[in-house]
Amino acid sequence: MTAALRDALHRVADDSPPVAVRPGLFDQARRDRLHRRLAGLAAAVALLGGVGLTIRDAVPPTPAAFDTAVDPLPAYVVQAPDWTADIRHAPIRRALVAFDGDPYNTVTVSREDQGMSDERPLGPLTLVGPDDTYRTYDPARDDEPWTGESLLSPDGRYLMTGHGEHSRLLDVTTGHSRALTAGRPLAFSPDSRQAVLVDFDNPWYLHPVRGEIRVVDLPSGAVAWTAPLADGPLPREVKAALSPDGSTLVVQRHGDVYTHRRDGRTGWSRSMNMAGGLAGQLAWTPDGRSIAVDTGDLCLLDADTGATRTCLRWQSMLQRLPEREQTFGLPVVLAWMDGHPIVALPRDVVRLTEVPELIMRTPTYPSSSVGALTVATSRVDWTPRQPGPPDPGPAIHRYRPLIGGAGLGITLLAIGYALLRLRRRHRRTWHRRLPRSGRG
Numbered sequence: 001m002t003a004a005l006r007d008a009l010h011r012v013a014d015d016s017p018p019v020a021v022r023p024g025l026f027d028q029a030r031r032d033r034l035h036r037r038l039a040g041l042a043a044a045v046a047l048l049g050g051v052g053l054t055i056r057d058a059v060p061p062t063p064a065a066f067d068t069a070v071d072p073l074p075a076y077v078v079q080a081p082d083w084t085a086d087i088r089h090a091p092i093r094r095a096l097v098a099f100d101g102d103p104y105n106t107v108t109v110s111r112e113d114q115g116m117s118d119e120r121p122l123g124p125l126t127l128v129g130p131d132d133t134y135r136t137y138d139p140a141r142d143d144e145p146w147t148g149e150s151l152l153s154p155d156g157r158y159l160m161t162g163h164g165e166h167s168r169l170l171d172v173t174t175g176h177s178r179a180l181t182a183g184r185p186l187a188f189s190p191d192s193r194q195a196v197l198v199d200f201d202n203p204w205y206l207h208p209v210r211g212e213i214r215v216v217d218l219p220s221g222a223v224a225w226t227a228p229l230a231d232g233p234l235p236r237e238v239k240a241a242l243s244p245d246g247s248t249l250v251v252q253r254h255g256d257v258y259t260h261r262r263d264g265r266t267g268w269s270r271s272m273n274m275a276g277g278l279a280g281q282l283a284w285t286p287d288g289r290s291i292a293v294d295t296g297d298l299c300l301l302d303a304d305t306g307a308t309r310t311c312l313r314w315q316s317m318l319q320r321l322p323e324r325e326q327t328f329g330l331p332v333v334l335a336w337m338d339g340h341p342i343v344a345l346p347r348d349v350v351r352l353t354e355v356p357e358l359i360m361r362t363p364t365y366p367s368s369s370v371g372a373l374t375v376a377t378s379r380v381d382w383t384p385r386q387p388g389p390p391d392p393g394p395a396i397h398r399y400r401p402l403i404g405g406a407g408l409g410i411t412l413l414a415i416g417y418a419l420l421r422l423r424r425r426h427r428r429t430w431h432r433r434l435p436r437s438g439r440g
Contacts, residue, residue: 070379071096071130073349074387076361080126080134085393087127087135088175094156095172096380097128098137099362100148100371125150125372127159127172134390137170139163148372149185151281153192156376158218160185160195167197169219180221182214187281189242192378193218196240196249196281198229209236213249213260227251227260239278243303244288250303252278257293257306268306276330279343282377283333292333298341298352312341314352321356334377342382344375351382359384 077097124138139146139161149162159170160180167180183197195218200211208231215224229238232253239252248267249260255274259267276294283292290300290309297311314331329346336342342351342359349360359382362373 068379069093069130070381072381072383072385073097073360073375074128074132075359075384076387077126077128077363078390079363080124080136081390081392083392084126084134084136084390086175087137087170087172088177090135090393091171091173091175092127092129092133092135093173094376095127095129095135095152095159096156096376097360097374098125098150098152098159099373100125100150125159129156129172132388132391134392135172139168147184150372150374151185151188152374152376153188153218154190154282154376154378155192156378157192158188158195159374160188165200167195169195169221171219178219178221180216182216182221182223183212186213186238186240187242189215189246190244190282190284190286190378191246194224194242194246196242198238198240200229200236208232209234213238213240213251215242215246215249215262225262229253232256241278241281241283241291243284244286248303250278250283250291252293257291257301259303259306268304270306280332280334282335285336292341294331298331298333298343312352314343317352317354317356318350320354321350321358334375335380335382337382344373346373349375 071094073096077099124136124140127135127137129135137159139150144164144166147162147164151160152158153160157171157173159172161168161170162184163179165184167183167185168177169180170177180195180197183199185195186198187196189195195216197214197216198211199214200209202208202210209229210231211229213227213229215226216222217224227249229251237254241250242248243250247262251258251260252274255271256269257272257278258269261267272293273295274293275296279292279294279298284290284303285292285300289303291303293299293301295311296315298314299311300309301307302309331341331343331345334342334344334349337351340351340353342349347362347364348358351357351359360375
């Protein structure tokens with residue numbers, strides 16, 4: 001800039017009339033700039049938080065390495081604390097126990113085609129892992145209503161639930177679940193590598209009941225082999241268990257028990273007076289020589305012939321418990337220790353000896369027991385330990401609904417504030433232009 005130009009500009013400025021500046025204009029500008037920066041920061045935090053949670057859900061968790069640890073069963077389990085993390089978001093090494101803490105928490109599902117309705121459980125299930133880790137899992141949130149069926153694999157890695165005419169398989173080490181379309185859940189194999197499902201040809205209300213039992217590989221759900229399900233009476237009650245070597249299925253329908261082999265051959269069959277029937281997915285003894293059934297007594301059948309070997313009067317044995325619990329129900333065999341069965345009853349896990357040993361207790365309610373109790377069985381120390389306080393999981397996963405709601409709220413506030421600022425700016429511009437247009 002030349003000296004002449006500078007002097008000319010100074011003369012123009014000196015000759016111009018003074019312009020009045022509204023008091024507080026500078027302070028208002030500073031406040032407006034601060035508000036804009038805060039709004040931008042809040043929007044950035046909300047955006048980054050949402051992106052972070054989205055990425056966390058999109059990236060699958062790393063599956064746990066092959067687990068060989070032996071975990072003791074807790075002496076008792078409790079209801080999952082409030083704000084316990086969901087197993088889908090916070091996987092665990094394995095699950096030792098799963099149960100429905102409130103079996104009366106149900107919903108009515110109408111069947112419009114038959115003009116009737118069913119009571120379906122709502123869940124959620126409580127999962128208890130090693131070191132007092134607690135998680136929740138809500139099967140009712142899946143595509144079809146949960147039927148109330150749930151089975152924990154012997155190794156504690158998978159939880160299988162029933163949904164309509166198919167099953168869902170949850171891997172607790174990753175939190176991922178998938179549909180098993182081959183049928184409804186019946187049992188896991190003793191090595192947890194296969195599952196036994198049943199597929200019915202007719203709807204649940206039509207006679208006769210026929211279909212097919214399918215053994216599927218896990219986790220793919222591919223059918224490995226099948227066994228026919230002959231015509232039978234209503235209702236559709238079927239139980240099955242796979243032998244330890246995976247070669248033979250034992251099937252129980254009402255009072256009939258029979259076996260099928262993987263090579264297609266049919267084994268023995270017999271009719272019995274049944275109380276609880278086949279004693280769970282581990283009804284076979286570990287040596288594969290006997291099969292446990294509940295006929296009022298817990299009886300062992302010869303696996304080759306079906307003949308009765310011995311019977312255990314388990315109901316009278318429970319009366320000898322030092323701490324008697326009203327656990328009379330259908331026994332589910334979990335393991336055999338020194339020739340004595342360890343069974344799960346509606347409320348407890350008990351070792352049936354001359355003086356029965358109470359191994360694990362579940363929450364007790366005044367009018368009912370817990371529902372859907374299922375227990376892992378392999379690599380389990382049956383000498384119970386006294387548990388510590390429940391570990392409900394990382395806070396980021398426990399309070400996900402609150403964090404997600406807060407992020408959404410901040411985003412909405414930031415958007416609202418930005419819209420308000422734009423509206424005010426538009427109104428100021430309009431008011432400044434209004435006198436000029438009037439003069440024109």
